[in-house]
Amino acid sequence: xxxxxxxxxxxxxxxxxxxxxxxxxxxxxxxxxxxxxxxxxxxxxxxxxxxxxxxxxxxxxxxxxxxxxxxxxxxxxxxxxxxxxxxxxxxxxxxxxxxxxxxxxxxxxxxxxxxxxxxxxxxxxxxxxxxxxxxxxxxxxxxxxxxxxxxxxxxxxxxxxxxxxxxxxxxxxxxxxxxxxxxxxxxxxxxxxxxxxxxxxxxxxxxxxxxxxxxxxxxxxxxxxxxx
Amino acid sequence: xxxxxxxxxxxxxxxxxxxxxxxxxxxxxxxxxxxxxxxxxxxxxxxxxxxxxxxxxxxxxxxxxxxxxxxxxxxxxxxxxxxxxxxxxxxxxxxxxxxxxxxxxxxxxxxxxxxxxxxxxxxxxxxxxxxxxxxxxxxxxxxxxxxxxxxxxxxxxxxxxxxxxxxxxxxxxxxxxxxxxxxxxxxxxxxxxxxxxxxxxxxxxxxxxxxxxxxxxxxxxxxxxxxxxxxxxxxxxxxxxxxxxxxxxxxxxxxxxxxxxxxxxxxxxxxxxxxxxxxxxxxxxxxxxxxxxxxxxxx
Numbered sequence: 001x002x003x004x005x006x007x008x009x010x011x012x013x014x015x016x017x018x019x020x021x022x023x024x025x026x027x028x029x030x031x032x033x034x035x036x037x038x039x040x041x042x043x044x045x046x047x048x049x050x051x052x053x054x055x056x057x058x059x060x061x062x063x064x065x066x067x068x069x070x071x072x073x074x075x076x077x078x079x080x081x082x083x084x085x086x087x088x089x090x091x092x093x094x095x096x097x098x099x100x101x102x103x104x105x106x107x108x109x110x111x112x113x114x115x116x117x118x119x120x121x122x123x124x125x126x127x128x129x130x131x132x133x134x135x136x137x138x139x140x141x142x143x144x145x146x147x148x149x150x151x152x153x154x155x156x157x158x159x160x161x162x163x164x165x166x167x168x169x170x171x172x173x174x175x176x177x178x179x180x181x182x183x184x185x186x187x188x189x190x191x192x193x194x195x196x197x198x199x200x201x202x203x204x205x206x207x208x209x210x211x212x213x214x215x216x217x218x219x220x221x222x223x224x225x226x227x228x
Numbered sequence: 229x230x231x232x233x234x235x236x237x238x239x240x241x242x243x244x245x246x247x248x249x250x251x252x253x254x255x256x257x258x259x260x261x262x263x264x265x266x267x268x269x270x271x272x273x274x275x276x277x278x279x280x281x282x283x284x285x286x287x288x289x290x291x292x293x294x295x296x297x298x299x300x301x302x303x304x305x306x307x308x309x310x311x312x313x314x315x316x317x318x319x320x321x322x323x324x325x326x327x328x329x330x331x332x333x334x335x336x337x338x339x340x341x342x343x344x345x346x347x348x349x350x351x352x353x354x355x356x357x358x359x360x361x362x363x364x365x366x367x368x369x370x371x372x373x374x375x376x377x378x379x380x381x382x383x384x385x386x387x388x389x390x391x392x393x394x395x396x397x398x399x400x401x402x403x404x405x406x407x408x409x410x411x412x413x414x415x416x417x418x419x420x421x422x423x424x425x426x427x428x429x430x431x432x433x434x435x436x437x438x439x440x441x442x443x444x445x446x447x448x449x450x451x452x453x454x455x456x457x458x459x460x461x462x463x464x465x466x467x468x469x470x471x472x473x474x475x476x477x478x479x480x481x482x483x484x485x486x487x488x489x490x491x492x493x494x495x496x497x498x499x500x501x502x503x504x505x506x507x508x509x510x511x512x513x514x515x516x517x518x519x520x521x522x523x524x525x526x527x
Binding site for chain 2: 101
């Protein structure tokens with residue numbers, strides 16, 4: 001479903017990613033590990049078309065996003081979900097409105113939008129806060145809202161960049177459980193993290209990056225893939 | 229429909245959230261458009277005045293005194309037969325005196341004591357439109373002066389022509405001033421929208437990340453600029469109307485330019501609507517300009 005062939009990305013002539021070859025299948029839960037500056041975020045940005053590779057090709061659902069035209073990007077993003085470390089929620093809109101936004105840009109009817117939003121808010125365990133505004137929520141609650149927004153479109157892949165970065169272990173654990181639930185329902189999940197606790201909790205495929213290179217790609221013996 | 233409602237709501241929210249900058253932008257746009265409006269108003273009124281004066285041009289043919297009635301009739305037939313003449317009216321000496329007394333009641337005593345009526349009889353000639361140009365009027369008048377019974381020929385063509393030239397120059401000035409002030413309005417609105425874009429850059433980035441197209445993101449800002457332009461133009465019209473009424477009232481006061489104020493007119497409803505549309509367009513262009521650079525920002 002996602003394939004990277006000899007992908008290289010430079011920033012100021014220094015390689016942030018160098019000759020990366022990677023394949024992520026449908027239903028996989030992949031953890032991108034590595035210290036800060038290893039290239040995890042760059043890799044996610046490439047998948048999300050926020051950046052273009054300088055070398056190599058990236059296939060996302062058979063589409064070469066290395067050659068995607070700018071006007072096609074929004075339509076691809078509508079089929080993907082992205083979770084940020086800093087949540088990126090609109091502070092003046094309610095939780096409900098924030099989560100409904102991806103449906104609104106697609107022109108989904110009010111009735112369907114309401115139904116879908118309530119569904120994902122319940123799944124994320126944040127439906128009781130639907131009328132609140134993000135600044136009044138805790139970090140864990142805000143991340144749940146962010147996850148709900150990312151999955152409201154029913155994306156084929158959920159990309160998360162350090163989703164537990166600012167959280168204590170208990171909260172972090174809750175968020176990871178939520179990702180596992182989403183993955184169990186068939187969505188491919190790619191989480192960038194440097195948190196070892198997350199690796200232990202998830203116990204799935206771990207792709208490690210070091211200084212922009214692919215250092216290791218480990219699959220635990222018990223790796224269960226949904227949809228395979 | 230839901231998307232359209234959202235886009236309009238967003239535009240209105242932008243305006244509400246940036247009240248101070250919006251107010252400044254509307255006021256400055258109104259002021260610049262009002263400055264242009266003054267020129268336009270002057271131009272429209274002078275052009276109207278020249279037009280009506282040109283339509284109203286008359287040549288007065290004064291006759292020598294003591295002409296026999298028969299001679300007067302002959303010369304009347306002769307003038308009437310000229311192809312340049314549309315119509316003519318005979319004003320006898322007595323009629324001329326009566327007209328003078330009516331038009332200048334305060335000065336009528338000047339003619340008392342002269343014994344006999346010094347005012348000559350005349351024909352007031354209206355020329356056909358194609359012979360109303362300066363050259364045509366001069367040619368015809370010169371020809372008429374050679375008629376022995378004619379004492380003098382008078383017309384007011386030259387100063388009307390001069391006024392028409394002034395109007396042409398005023399038109400050029402209005403276009404130049406309009407272009408400069410329009411550019412100023414566009415810049416003001418563009419800067420206002422740029423400030424809004426800067427204030428909401430994070431929100432725009434989020435919208436891009438969740439799959440909003442460029443159009444979906446930009447439309448509220450285009451609407452905002454359009455609304456600012458329309459509001460500025462409307463305010464400019466209100467300022468102009470107030471100024472115009474004040475000016476007209478001042479002119480109409482006794483002892484000033486008697487009756488001249490009735491000749492001045494404000495913009496017609498169509499022209500007013502055009503001015504609002506112009507403001508609206510300037511606002512749209514201003515937003516568009518500010519969004520041109522913003523569209524290239526990568527997310």
